[in-house]
Amino acid sequence: MKKIFFFVIIITLISCEKDDYINIDQDQVYITKAPPKAMGLDKQILDDLENVSNGIGASYFILPDSNQYGSIPQDPLNPITAEKVALGKLLFHETATGGNPTTASNLFTYSCASCHHAAAGFSSGLRQGIGEAGVGFGASGEGRVFNSSISVVHADIQPIRSPTALNVAYQDIMLWNGQFGGSGTNLGTEANWTNIPENFVGFEGVEVQAIKGQGVHRLLVDDSFVTNFGYQQMFDNAFPNVPLTERYSTENAALAIAAYERTLLANQSPWQEWLQGNYSALSNNEKKGAKAFFGKGKCYQCHTGPALNDKNFYAFGMGDFDNSSDAFVLANVNFDNVKKGRGGFTKVPEDDYKFKTPTLYNLVDNGFYGHGGTFTSVREVIEYKINGVPQNNEVPIENLATQFGDIKLNKKEIDNLVLFIENSLRDPNLSRYVPQSVNSGNCFPNSDAQSSIDLGCS
Structure with missing residues (x-):
């Protein structure tokens, strides 16, 4: 029998193409086609990727599959499990969590996903996200407006553009100023954690934001919620080692939401396909855009790694909500502090007006760009950075990023770069x-x- 088996292997090997892979497992022979060899522009991009990743290459930029929990960055205090993800997926979207509004008529009308939904790339689709006191949705969140019959002091309106929840697994700190997170990047900032006790527990930013968000955004998950809306078994499955007296809690709800958020990865974008060897996933002009991104455009200096975002903060002098007539600046928000970004948190002057590097995936789905939403197209942002004239004159020149005004691209290169960011970095299937x-x-x-009318629920 073994002689026959080895004869079959020899015949198989002879019949295979030169670049095929042969795998033998328990007397079974599998033939796997090798990925196509990179040529021309593809080879040039691969060389660029190797240069900007300290020799690692394309694999440095690949996002894992969303169910490959062991490959997804996670908080050691909140390991990802399928049961947590399943629970978090529902709680993130569940409007019955909106159980603590300031105005009774808003009960059960909003959720985490009000400001972070798939239709807008897990951002809000608005310049300012609106939770409680928002009305409508439109097609992708752009139709949500403030309910003017309610006092603005009772509204939950974001004081700065809602960042996406996409690819947050690759951030150890959260918010534009990075104040949430008790490890990694925030070590050394403990003096500023007065109102963030979760940082002292040691949770990473995704978990801290999910916990803090329960209170800030007027959500309520308790025993009554779990019982009334049928979530008991899911909590039991997700947190079997937590005592029953502590299991059905706001904190555990937040930890499940955070686990789910960490699986929100734009891993079906054309760029991700290209990185894995499908060189036909990008058009020729998109590839030229990638060349600009990882070359003359200097985008890679801030936008790197699988999520194309580092963990640093930069000042590009972008405008804020307070210089626009179409934005709300709430009286209960210390906006002078907010607009200083990282410096508003650390109280270090060198950090003033610096904001966290965002991921660029599905950026185009939101429609507003910059921490203040002062741009309405990717092209505007690129041209702004090339021109190097700040919108906000309060930003000290010495704090401005070295790349600001130091990028040289011609019109065709800009066109291709826009195409790469808008098309190649857009995962078209976030509805999953x-x-x-x-x-x-x-x-x-x-x-x-x-x-309910806009979403077809009524």
Whole structure:
């Protein structure tokens, strides 16, 4: 029998093409086609990737599959499990979590996904995200407006553009100023954690934001919620080692949401396909855009790694909400502190007006760019950085990023760079992260009357 088997292997080897892979496993022979050899522009990009990643190459930029939990960066205090992800996926979208509004009529009308939904690349689709006191949705969140029949002091309106929840696994700190997170990048900033006790526990930023968000955004998950809306078994599955008296809690709800958020990866974008050897995934002009991105455009200096974002903060002098007539600056927000970005948190002058590097994946889905949402196209941002004239004159010149005004691209190179960011970095299938329904049966991500019409729930 073994002689026959080895004869079959020899014949198989002879019949294979030169670049095929032969795998033998328990007397089974598998033939796997080798990826095509990179030529021309593809080879040039691969060489660029190797140069900007200290020799690692394309693999340095690859996002894992969303169910490859062992390959996804995670908080050691909150290991990712399938059960947590399943629970977090529902809680993130569940409008029944909106159980602590300041205005009774807003009960159960909003959720985490009100400001971070798939239709807008897990951002809000607005210049300012609106949770409680928002009305409507539109097609991709752009139709949500402030309910003017409610006092603005009771509204939950973001004081700065809502960052995406996409690829947050590759951030150890959260918010534009990075104040959430008790390890890694934030070590040494403990003196500024007065109002962030979760940092002292040692949670990373994704978990801290999820916990803090429960209170800030007027969400409520408790025993009554779990019982009334049918989540008990899911909590039991997700947190079997937590005592029953502590299991159905706001904190555990947040930890499940954080686990789910860490699986929100733009791993089906054309660029990710290209990185894995499908060189036809990008058009020729998109490839030229990638050349500009990892070359003359200097984008890679801040936008690197699998999520194309480092963990640093930069000042590009972008404008804020307070210099625009179409934005709300709430009286209860210390906006002078907010607009200083990292410096508003660290109180270090050198950090003033510096903001965290965002991921660039699905950037185009939101429609507003910059921490203040003062740009409405990717092209505007690129041209702004090339021109080097700050929108915000309060930013000290010495704090401005060295790349600001130091980028030289011609019109064609800009065109191609825009194409790469808008097309190659856009995952077209983020709906896979959205549940078919939530346990309450409510409309989501919002369930006010107008949203229910817009979303086809009524």
